[in-house]
Structures are given as C-alpha cells and as structure tokens.
Amino acid sequence: KYEIRVIVLAGLLLSAFFFAILYNDFSRNIDVPACVTYSGTFKVPHVKKLDRSTYEVYGVAKMWAFTPEDLTFPEGSTIDLYLTSDDVVHGFNIVKKGVNLMAVPGATTKTTVTFETAGVYRILCHEYCGSGHQYMMGKITIT
Ligand code: CUA
Known part of the structure; x- marks a missing residue:
C-alpha cells in the first residue's frame, strides 16, 4: 500500500516539475x-x-x-x-x-x-x- 502511495507521489512531483519548466518556458518567457x-x-x-x-x-x-x-x-x-x-x-x-x-x-x-x-x-x-x-x-x- 505504501509503495503505491510513494509511486503516485513521485509521479505527481515529476509532473509538477515538468509543468514548472513548461510554464517558465512559455508563459514567463524564460529561456530554457x-x-x-x-x-x-x-x-x-x-x-x-x-x-x-x-x-x-x-x-x-x-x-x-x-x-x-x-x-x-x-x-x-x-x-x-x-x-x-x-x-x-x-x-x-x-x-x-x-x-x-x-x-x-x-x-x-x-x-x-x-x-x-x-x-x-x-x-x-x-x-x-x-x-x-x-x-x-x-x-x-x-x-
Ligand atoms: Cu572549467 Cu571549472
């Protein structure tokens, strides 16, 4: 059970990082x-x-x-x-x-x-x- 929670949490964290990059690249016009x-x-x-x-x-x-x-x-x-x-x-x-x-x-x-x-x-x-x-x-x- 705990494993599933950890996997889901890691997945959420990864997508948060990924969207942060996209957000900075396109919306805030920061050059990646x-x-x-x-x-x-x-x-x-x-x-x-x-x-x-x-x-x-x-x-x-x-x-x-x-x-x-x-x-x-x-x-x-x-x-x-x-x-x-x-x-x-x-x-x-x-x-x-x-x-x-x-x-x-x-x-x-x-x-x-x-x-x-x-x-x-x-x-x-x-x-x-x-x-x-x-x-x-x-x-x-x-x-
Ligand atoms: Cu080049 Cu340190």
Whole structure:
C-alpha cells in the first residue's frame, strides 16, 4: 500500500516539475537552455553581429578559460549564446543573470540572454575541471 502511495507521489512531483519548466518556458518567457546539433564549426570562438542590438556568440570553454574572454556589448543587447568545450565538462554561470549552462565537449548548449542594464557581468566555471578551475572566468561588459 505504501509503495503505491510513494509511486503516485513521485509521479505527481515529476509532473509538477515538468509543468514548472513548461510554464517558465512559455508563459514567463524564460529561456530554457537548449541543445543544438553539434558541428565542428562551434569550436571556433567568434562573435557575429546580426543587427544593432542582436549578437551571436560562439563560446568555447577550455582549461582554464572561456574564449572569447572579454566581451563588450551595448546596453539592451540580446545575445544568442552557443557554448561548447574543447576538453572536459565545464560550467558556465553568468553572475547576476541567472544563466547557468554546461559546456560539454562534442555538444552545443544554447541560450538567449538580454542585458538591459549596463555593468560588468562575471562569468564563472562552476564545474570542477582541474587544477585551474578556480581561475576559470570571463566577463561581459555592457556599456
Ligand atoms: Cu572549467 Cu571549472
């Protein structure tokens, strides 16, 4: 009897989490990180300007830095961020923006971030990746 209750409870909990994701994704317009088909081209770090306030960033994490390391965009910019890793699994956290991605070798993670306020946004690696892990950071400057 207890087993059935536990199974039902776990099932309810799972669907609650699932609906929370859907709710955040569609109703509150929060971008849920997505996986994109990987191709070797993602391994070349670069920034592509689409228009005055929209950019694509192709970021690569590698022991122990993110490239491009230092990015500057104008206030109000929206950035499509494609992230991959050239060696091991790294974390990618934009402080104060609630952006939290994984950089996985052979895969691409994508998210979209809009920077409404000027300032310096630190990027930290939050996945232990070797002896230089604590020095692995980057920054985005919004002017
Ligand atoms: Cu990269 Cu920790």
